[in-house]
Amino acid sequence: MQLRKSSKKQAKIKLALQGCAGSGKTYSALLLANGLCQDWTKIAVIDSENGSADLYAHLGNYNVLPLQDNFTPESYIEAIQICENAGMQVIILDSISQCWDNLLEYHAGLPGNSFTNWQKITPRMNAFMQKILQSDRHIICTMRCKQDYVLNERNGKMVPEKVGLKAVMRDGIDYEFTIVFDINMKHQCMASKDRTNLFAGKPDFMITPATGQIILDWCNDGVTVEMIRSKINNSQSIEELTTVYHQYPEWYQQLTSDFMQKKAFLQDQRTNNQPINYSPNFVKYGNDTVTAGQVR
Numbered sequence: 001m002q003l004r005k006s007s008k009k010q011a012k013i014k015l016a017l018q019g020c021a022g023s024g025k026t027y028s029a030l031l032l033a034n035g036l037c038q039d040w041t042k043i044a045v046i047d048s049e050n051g052s053a054d055l056y057a058h059l060g061n062y063n064v065l066p067l068q069d070n071f072t073p074e075s076y077i078e079a080i081q082i083c084e085n086a087g088m089q090v091i092i093l094d095s096i097s098q099c100w101d102n103l104l105e106y107h108a109g110l111p112g113n114s115f116t117n118w119q120k121i122t123p124r125m126n127a128f129m130q131k132i133l134q135s136d137r138h139i140i141c142t143m144r145c146k147q148d149y150v151l152n153e154r155n156g157k158m159v160p161e162k163v164g165l166k167a168v169m170r171d172g173i174d175y176e177f178t179i180v181f182d183i184n185m186k187h188q189c190m191a192s193k194d195r196t197n198l199f200a201g202k203p204d205f206m207i208t209p210a211t212g213q214i215i216l217d218w219c220n221d222g223v224t225v226e227m228i229r230s231k232i233n234n235s236q237s238i239e240e241l242t243t244v245y246h247q248y249p250e251w252y253q254q255l256t257s258d259f260m261q262k263k264a265f266l267q268d269q270r271t272n273n274q275p276i277n278y279s280p281n282f283v284k285y286g287n288d289t290v291t292a293g294q295v296r
Contacts, residue, residue, distance in 0.1 A: 008222040013215050014133055016174065018143040018167040019183035025142040026052050026094050028183060028207040030059055033090040035212020036138045042089040046079045048098040063088065071098040073128035080131055080139075088137060095142040097168040099128065129176055138219075141177070143167040179215070181207070225254055232258045238266050 013036065017025045026049065033043045040060025045053035048067045063086070065079050076099055083091045103121050110117045132139050146166050167173065174180045180193040189207055191199035196218045205211075228248050232255065235241040245252075245259055 010222040010224050011178075011219045012136060012138045013179065013219055014139050014141075014177050015179045015181070015215070016141045016143060016167075016177045017181050017183060017189075018145050019189075020145050020185060023183040023185055024187040025144075025183060026092075027056055028181075028187070028189065029092045029094060029140045029142055030056055030062065031207050031209050032140055032212040032215070033062070033092055033138070034060065035209035035214075036216050037089040039089070042087065043092070044083040044086070044088040044090070045092045045094055046076065046083065047094055049094055053092075053094055067098075071102040073099055073103070073124045076128055077131045080135060084135065084137060090138040090140065091135070093132075093139065093141045095144055097142075097144040100125075100169045125170060129173075133176060143169050143173075183207075223248070228255060229258055232262050235262060235266070238263060238270075241266065 015032070017029055017032075019025050026045075030043070030045070030053075034040060037043065040062045043060075043062040044065060045062060046065050046067065047053040048071055051066065053062075053064045063083075065082060067075055067079060076093065076096070080091060080093075103125060107114070107117055107121050110120065132141065144167070146168060174193050177193065178195045179191060179199070181189040181199075182192045183189040184204070186204075187206060188204040190204050191202070194200040196215070198214055198218060199205075228244070231244045232241065235244060241259065241262055248255075
């Protein structure tokens, strides 16, 4: 356990779109995806909505992976892996509500105590969400909302309008995502959750590819492993290298080898009292045995 300075990493967005049927979730997800990668061929839609993803083929040459009535968490996990292996940059899960419906139906058919039977459901759902959150791709999930009608006044008359009440998904699922957009029947959205602070408190707006570009800029504004590796290679003393080491403890596992090689190189140059060649392509280790714990 170690206290460290905060630092923002570059990230892949995990975003949810929720709304009633007909609110434009699939269309909006595709526009967001296009803004995130600017290449339709690097976008994949995992389709559980009876081919609805194909309705917007005029937008671009994106990819579709139908689930074909198999909506288990394991099927979604496998579909995400297929998209990752195919080199997709943005993966749209349209929608994940079918996964929850599948689990509820399975739970209802289990014999025995209903409460304890959730022990057979929760780990499967958690594994599915962890696959989404740990993926190194941008992921957009759509969720259907339960709907109702309310009476609103329009031109002096009371007119019924469809409204969304609650997403068809596990309670608290919105906590898992970085951004949650609620889309109304006018195809306008507002952010009900926004850790980026890009859309919080702003009036309703229409999603466009520019929305995805704004999110992408936020994702790319942060530290990358390449940036830290450059700092390691440019360190001119063990003291400077140590400062870099303690500045980014969350990157230890990925960069231990880089730290150790650079330290051994600096120690060798100090021992021989020779001018240091700062080329990042050094390979000399000397006769010392170096362990991760020696970088202090």
